[in-house]
């Protein structure tokens with residue numbers, strides 16, 4: 001065994017050279033790994049006794065892509081074109097032996113080899129699009145030559161890995177070897193290559209699949225139509241389509257050259273920087289400073305859910321999906337039946353779309369135990385309360401639960417605003433109480449705000465974070481404050497939106513700016529969807545806001561066919577002359593001189609106070625880091641991933657510019673815009689939220 005460098009070694013099995021890469025955690029194609037492969041292949045090629053070369057990885061996976069942390073930094077080590085020359089351009093057959101996930105640059109590196117073998121569990125894919133990039137080492141030129149153009153476009157634009165079985169069908173891999181016996185299987189295949197004198201098969205020379213697509217521009221029109229909605233506001237997807245089109249229209253080397261340039265041009269873009277930031281931010285959320293990875297966790301084998309309404313039902317489905325039995329409790333049979341029926345209907349709809357079998361539906365429903373008696377929760381390991389958002393009601397429920405639940409059971413509230421410490425104070429076990437704030441629809445939305453109470457024990461935190469991962473959520477640890485992270489910042493935007501429509505804008509102006517910025521909908525369309533009468537009642541109504549007046553007029557949102565917008569039968573929204581008049585009259589009565597308000601002001605008034613509130617949240621320690629806040633907004637509120645999140649956006653604009661604008665607004669509109677001390681210091685020290 002010869003050590004090529006710290007992460008690569010070379011061994012000989014008779015006349016076969018085996019280059020083994022060992023660079024945990026995912027053998028990313030870092031400078032060291034690239035150097036190791038290049039130097040290993042050159043050494044093996046120079047060795048006259050060697051007839052074939054195998055490239056294989058140690059650890060849990062084949063190369064899972066370029067090392068994302070190297071992007072944007074000065075290039076070092078062997079380049080990808082150099083690797084191509086050593087592999088594809090070499091004089092001896094190179095076989096890539098693949099297990100785990102061959103992704104991005106790792107997959108491309110394997111396509112530079114003459115042959116590929118894999119274990120059946122291996123996966124292949126181009127996730128670059130999720131990083132605001134395109135494959136930059138031949139993926140857009142080589143994959144279409146194997147899989148055909150449509151399949152290649154699908155793989156590159158979806159970023160979703162495909163199976164080894166699919167790879168075999170497409171000729172991406174030449175054979176599948178026995179699971180767990182990759183090295184032996186690769187050696188046997190190399191033996192066959194040598195003994196049967198198989199040629200140096202270069203994918204670059206395979207043109208039949210691209211020739212059949214030549215002139216069929218409809219392929220690209222169709223894929224553009226298909227992805228236009230999903231990629232509204234994104235840049236890289238159009239660049240990817242262009243690159244694949246080049247594979248058809250241009251000679252291979254020209255296509256490669258243009259792909260490389262397009263890839264290099266995308267790296268410094270704000271979108272790719274944002275999406276790469278989010279990649280690491282999504283992995284940081286799980287790291288809790290004072291709750292180390294080896295903190296003991298509690299077994300969660302049975303869950304109780306109180307309340308079978310929209311939230312209770314959705315919450316239950318997460319655990320049923322993970323094979324965890326759920327006891328769901330309601331106060332009335334009718335409400336219970338309605339809740340259980342909704343869960344079954346949701347599963348039936350998923351089955352209709354072919355994403356579940358009828359048996360899967362029955363398995364999940366079989367794990368659900370509906371009841372009207374709280375006592376049935378006495379053997380649950382975790383009980384989640386999802387009742388009406390009222391402190392007294394919640395404290396009453398927790399008081400009862402405290403008597404019923406077994407020792408060591410975790411009690412969680414799905415409150416979206418209320419003080420979890422006060423709820424915990426209703427029990428004798430505040431160390432086993434925390435918030436688990438799901439987002440509607442709870443079985444779909446990925447975000448879970450895990451609200452840490454003042455007394456919540458570390459094993460309870462560790463247990464719930466681990467459970468979040470198990471039910472497919474991204475858990476973000478937040479502290480107790482009104483509205484936690486997401487809703488607390490949302491309140492800033494909603495407040496300004498309400499003020500803007502009095503000062504001169506119309507609801508549809510504000511919504512258009514927020515929609516064009518990249519969010520799925522603006523504040524007023526969102527209110528209409530949720531219902532304007534949440535927390536409103538005729539009894540308490542004082543006609544003090546536009547929303548109250550609309551409710552009085554039974555314009556309660558989409559559900560009544562009218563709210564801030566008028567809705568047609570298909571629920572398409574259109575600006576409402578009725579609302580326009582209500583707003584103008586209301587402003588006049590308030591003596592407000594309306595003025596024309598620019599789109600920039602609308603955006604800054606809606607977003608900058610959110611960034612400012614985010615700074616306060618960090619100051620108060622209600623979030624561990626700025627990127628956690630960004631993960632909350634991307635996964636809970638539809639903030640576009642290509643803008644990285646409110647705090648990343650604040651860094652992009654510059655804390656100094658955000659501060660200056662807030663001060664300007666404060667000067668004319670008062671304390672709603674008073675900058676957070678943290679923002680002041682970041683601006684003064686020319687630092688960013690990311691540097692914290």
Ligand code: T1G
Pocket residue numbers: 025026028064065066067068069101103104105106108127128131133134135136137139280283284
């Ligand atoms: N670069 C750097 N670090 C990476 C990495 C990568 N490509 N992939 C993973 N990590 C780190 C990650 O941050 C974490 O670190 C640890 O590895 C475990 O990851 C030229 C341009 C492979 C499916 O986009 O999808 O190639 O938090 O927690 O859930 O065309 O990681 O422990 O410190 O995610 O088991 C394309 C990204 C790059 C693949 C494993 N490749 N990775 O998932 O573990 S662009 C990707 C993944 C490219 C070329 C282009 C997943 C995984 P830490 P993890 P996992």
